[in-house]
Amino acid sequence: MSEFKQTFNSSLGKKLIMALTGLFLCTFLIVHVGGNLFLFKNDKGYMFNVYANFLTHFPPIEVIAYLLYLCIVVHTIYAVVLTVRNRKARPIAYAVQPKSDASWSSKNMGLLGSILFLFLVIHMSDFWYSYKYSNNIGFKEYRTDLATGQTTVADYNPVSPSFENSFSTENDTEILRVKDLHARVASSFSNIWYVLFYVVAMGAVSFHLLHGFQSAFRTLGWVHRKYTPIVEFIGTWFFAVIIPLGFAAMPVVYYFIRS
Numbered sequence: 262m263s264e265f266k267q268t269f270n271s272s273l274g275k276k277l278i279m280a281l282t283g284l285f286l287c288t289f290l291i292v293h294v295g296g297n298l299f300l301f302k303n304d305k306g307y308m309f310n311v312y313a314n315f316l317t318h319f320p321p322i323e324v325i326a327y328l329l330y331l332c333i334v335v336h337t338i339y340a341v342v343l344t345v346r347n348r349k350a351r352p353i354a355y356a357v358q359p360k361s362d363a364s365w366s367s368k369n370m371g372l373l374g375s376i377l378f379l380f381l382v383i384h385m386s387d388f389w390y391s392y393k394y395s396n397n398i399g400f401k402e403y404r405t406d407l408a409t410g411q412t413t414v415a416d417y418n419p420v421s422p423s424f425e426n427s428f429s430t431e432n433d434t435e436i437l438r439v440k441d442l443h444a445r446v447a448s449s450f451s452n453i454w455y456v457l458f459y460v461v462a463m464g465a466v467s468f469h470l471l472h473g474f475q476s477a478f479r480t481l482g483w484v485h486r487k488y489t490p491i492v493e494f495i496g497t498w499f500f501a502v503i504i505p506l507g508f509a510a511m512p513v514v515y516y517f518i519r520s
Contacts, residue, residue, distance in 0.1 A: 279336060291504070388442065471496065
C-alpha cells in the first residue's frame with residue numbers, strides 16, 4: 262500500500278492521474294457535443310429538452326456525471342500541483358531562454374487551463390445549476406399526434422413545485438412535459454459578451470487538447486511508430502478542430518441566426 266501511495270504521490274504518478282482523468286474528459290466531450298447538436302434541429306427545443314431531461318433523470322447517467330465532476334476537480338488540482346512544483350524546481354528563470362521544440366500550447370497549459378476552469382464555473386452555474394436547483398427554468402409541453410407525427414408546443418405551468426417531468430398518452434397524442442433548458446440556452450446566447458467568451462473558451466479547449474490528448478498517450482507509455490501518427494491525427498483534427506468548432510458554432514448560430 263505504501264508503494265502504491267508513493268507512486269501516485271510522485272511526479273510521474275500525478276501525470277498518470279492527469280492523463281487518465283484527461284482522457285475520460287475527452288470521452289465526455291464527444292458525448293456532450295453530440296447531444297448539443299440537437300440545438301441545431303428546428304423543432305422548438307423538443308429533442309434538446311428531451312436530451313437534457315434524460316441526462317438528469319437516468320440514474321446510471323447521473324452516476325457518470327458525478328464521476329465527471331470528480332475528474333474535473335482532480336484534473337484541475339493535479340494540474341495546479343504540477344505547475345507549482347515545476348516552478349519551485351526552477352525558481353529563477355534563465356537569463357537567455359534556450360530554444361525549445363515545445364509548442365505554444367504545451368508552454369501555456371496553465372493559462373489555457375485557467376480559462377477553461379473559469380468557463381466551466383460560469384457554464385455550469387448558468388446551465389447545470391439553474392436546471393437542477395433553481396426555479397428560473399420554465400417548462401414546455403410537447404403534444405405529438407401519433408397519426409401525423411406533428412408536434413405542437415406550449416408553455417406549461419406545473420401545479421406542484423416539485424414537478425420535474427411527465428409523459429403520458431391521451432387519444433393517440435403523446436404528451437411530454439419537461440423543463441425548458443432550450444429557452445435558457447437561447448437567452449444566454451443572445452448576449453454578445455457571453456457568445457464571445459464562449460468562443461474564446463473553445464479556442465482554449467482547442468489548444469489545450471492539441472497538446473493534452475497526445476501528451477496523455479505519451480505519459481501512459483502508449484507510443485509506437487505505427488500508432489502514434491494516428492493518435493496525433495485524432496488529437497489534432499478531431500479533438501482540437503472538429504469538437505471545439507462544434508461547440509463554438511452553437512452560440513454563433515443562435516446569436517446571428519436564431520436571435
